[in-house]
Amino acid sequence: MPTTSPHDPKARELFDEMARWPIFDPHSHIDPTRPAARNFDEVLGYHYYTELAHSAGMPAELVSPNLDPETRVRNLAGYLDRIDNTVQYSWLLEIAKTFHDFPHDRITPQNIGELYDRAQRSSSGEAWDREVWKKSQLEAVFLTNEFDDPLEGWDPQKYVPCLRTDDLVLKLHEPTTVDRLRRATNVDVQDYATLRQAIGVLFERFVKRGARACAISLPPDFAPYRATAKRAVTPVRRAIHQMDQRPDEHDEVRQVVFWTLAEFCAEFRLPFDLMIGPIRNVYPAGVAGGRDLFDRRVSLHGYRELFNHFSGVTFPVSTLSPDAGGELVAYSWIFPNVIPMGHWWYSNIPAYIAADLRARLQAVPKVKQVGYYSDAYKLEFVLPKFNMFRRVLAETLADDAVRGQGWSIDRALELARLILLENPKRIFSRAGAAS
Template structure:
């Protein structure tokens, strides 16, 4: 088997047949970190580092591991220096999905076949730079070429959604916002206090009391609904749900605004109260509730202090009692709305898969972050298919900050899916006709139906 040839990741004739049946389906992407101004303005990029490295903490992490100085990653080196530094260590990234994604980008979008290395760095730089001048390499043209049908951004509740309004008129893709409430969930932090102020500014509602805060949040929820939003999202290292009264939440809110030190119990009580309020709002509007669980942010202190947040210093948390923590919320909203659970730690799959099996309205999201690889996808699909139902998997999301990689990430998933189902066909576990139906269902129909993009 050659490098990234037509049988890439496909280990049987059945897998090749299945992939051929789904490779050209449109992309429905319910969770991205797309830069919507970049798409709407449609100015394009100047060079390959801007395309592949400038916003990608996956790339940054790998470069640090191979000893590249920070100056040539997020520092003041020019883009050509940064690309050259990446190319010099790129052969050493083999085995990590980043290695395959970027090579797939070069092959599928630029027609460049040669592997990235110190020897090919200059040639690839010049060739991609020349191609990036063409209008066919602008963001909107690329979205069309990759056949992206639906794209959901990730947005703070205080966002005015101005670019979404423009996109609805000027972009030939169904672009929808997602209500991401992470900043609301950490009472007492400086970022939380800023969020409270921003929320008041965005809505004109006095947020000096819990009642005002909740009213303002609901107004943003309504505004997002008017702009076609179909889901909320939140990410916590440990999501704890339990019944918390309004009086208790109001007391914690007041203490947080006053700058008091909050106990862990107070913070968790406020989070539990607010998550239930989010559930109530989502149930009323029939939104999907997405929970991203287990990511410990900014774990490496030195990196956070010198470079900042979301730069590749995050890790996964294992010691979480998922069954106990989720029990209250899942029973409170049993059958009331669709819920999608993501975990960054694959040892959580057994618990989350049995939870998904127990609740028809709960689905397991795709292999996320550190698991977003052929190995991670295969592991998750195999486990879920034997414990729950593959038909109830939520489908793929790119979770990407790089527009260029949407196609590559979905290709990797579809090939992994075809290989998993093809193996079942080869082992006599299901007939090809049912495998074809299931492949199309998970590659396209399931996320479109689950999120209500019909």
């Protein structure tokens, strides 16, 4: 019996049905030209394993990019027993069993060689991509594309482009940003007017190539307000030319670029995913991908002006701090354009998912809930992460809806299908867009 299946019979009945459904994944970091893992190093290289092992005592050097893949895997395997209590470890085991017929219940230094061999796909790359896709019953996976991504070489109906805008908002003052923007748009970006023009070119191209969302992650100290282009003219020019800036000028630049992006989201009918909370590089000595944390003192009240002004833009919101979930429920309950989206990163463990999900199911209109996204870097992770969520959803519905309110299994499954499939498809459909 796979341990992903719930113990409670009603919940199992719900889960087993959900497990037959396709997966529509509205946010990931998959590389569409290399979606599945070519070897087990690309699985174990997921930051959850390196950072948890490092936190448990593994020196960062043991997973250095300078090592060969098998050495990295063997090094990390020596520490996996220290983290075999975690839910992240359970994803790993589910991958090993589902995709690689791994027969053991723990991954150890003794059997890691066997697993490495089983997961070796360097010679059959694209066939393996298709196999993982099929076995996971994927229907669509959203990408996270840098603004200068050429967006070519894959089927955008399956790998759906999404314009990631962190660099434009938070790093406009870095020389590479402006250079990349000029090259990507052929606009000679020199000031706010040409910056705006360039961003317009980006939106045009992304939408033409099938993009269905714009996305950004924002630190806790960011609270958007209506920036006037006029006031921002000078700070933007200074940022573009890498001149020194006072903190307030730097914030002015972030504000005006962010507001401009929201304007284009309105124009192009793109939902704007807000991923609120991370602070980058809080632990600089950590492993790659394992250095970011947060300050929990952040409030959606800081986003009120944005939500009000852009009533025509849908904002799927993810919050990072586990104690922020209640506020997201309240803001989604009131603002038509605020959508609680999935369960993110440090909040993406069953204990927090269960608490947040239960509240959302009780207080947020069902048509507004985007149940889950994988946030995965490799295709193999989409299934176990979705299964974790499907299980919590099945248990919550069995408790609260079936036993708690006398719902039929069918009614509970209807709700599950809505938040897992129908809502994300509708919300990310660019409904009403001209193009």
